[in-house]
Amino acid sequence: MTGPRRDSPSTADAAVFRPVRAGNAFEETVERLLQAIRLGVAVPGDRLPAERELATRLGVSRVTLREAIRSLHEAGYVESRRGRYGGTFVNAVLPSPQPLSDRGEVDLGDVLTLRHVLESGAAEAAAGRSPDQDDRDNLRARLDECLGSDGAEYRRRDSRLHLAIAEATGSASLTAAVADVRMRVNELLDAIPLLNPNLAHSNEQHERIIRAILDGDEDAARKGMAEHLEGTASLLRGFLA
Template sequence: MKAQLRPGAREAIFAQLIEAGRAEQVARRLTDAIILGVLTPGERLPSEQELARRFGVALITVREGLVILRDAGLVETRRGRGGGSFVIKADAPHDTLLQARLRGLAQVELSDLAVYFSTIAEGCAERAALRASAAEAERLDAWLLHADFSTTAAARTNAGGFYLELAVLSQSARLVREQIRLQAEFGPLLFLGLGDPDTRALITGLNGRIALAITRGDGQAARTLAADQVRLLGEWLLTMKARIERGGYRDDAIVADA
């Protein structure tokens, strides 16, 4: 059984835009949703009228945003009965592109991005532990139970899903938006470490411990565990960056079992 993101995550994706009127914002919000797995391949998007209502923008703005998504190969629009805009099964981010991006970032910049990501993740985890109801904590446990971390591709998708779940449980719309934005920007790089089976096992174990801390209402433990998790991923990324720069590590070895 595939783990499904809860309704709160979907509501966050379709929340009204802060600055209405820009097609790029519509496209970015929907792109983030596709990257994070909130919108799945083959899924039909809400109608253009419904998207305009939810985002608080003009209908023409939604249409322009969908044009951007079609040009990017993320959605297709079908006419006639049963038509609409549908999510296309997009290829995972090309590993050589990610590796090139890794080469292009200085170690200090990677470290700073990891610190920023950790700060947001820690805050989400702590607030989730302090604000989540018993029922919400149980739903998080159920989500983790069905989430697949057995392969690199599945682990990358579900790692992002887990962080988004924590953001939703924080009950802060701003934290949710920032987590989505940051995952879209840095997640594909940070989650490269999940290609290493040992790192993946450690991250998966920490997921369970974070969920347990949330069930117990232990905000400090949830915060510390989230920090440990991002630290592990960040350290792996910096190690790979250093090895690549020394020429002692093959680029294609970054990804193990996609």
């Protein structure tokens, strides 16, 4: 279907454009829009629902929706047109998926599940251990690196911060496991574009996680890390699933 969309959403439309969960509104909005494109709910040439309607259906602010659409425009998935029949349209030619590895297909679900278990647990354990001064200084330094990083350096510094959290548990085995899963995650992240709104949101979450660890709040550290990881998972599922 090309041109203006039908007024009445289909069952598939309703399933994809359902309200996002709180916590990672930008990332989940990107995921939903990419799902619509990848599942054929919105095919090349289709116009997406009007901004007001789409924001209402997704349960997000129009500012968040615009950030998501702008990010997908920069990534080559949609374009904006002006005029009477203007709006946001799915590009006629979509970006080709980048190869993830020469070692065969990557099991996205497996990687994300393992990461969730390891890193949420690491944040909780680090908070429960009451990090010593060296660990506290290391966590603050790694956080400052992320906060002051540009896009080119962000993923490397983000990795250092997550490893510092694992190190603060005092468990060499857990730190090694987090390092291993982070290598697998980075391979996935390298196949998707950097989205500046996501980087800003990630840093806000990083600050809350580190604060919880330094305060010894195990529950807040675990929940904060779980929410943070789910934001990344939303983008990976959207671009790669």
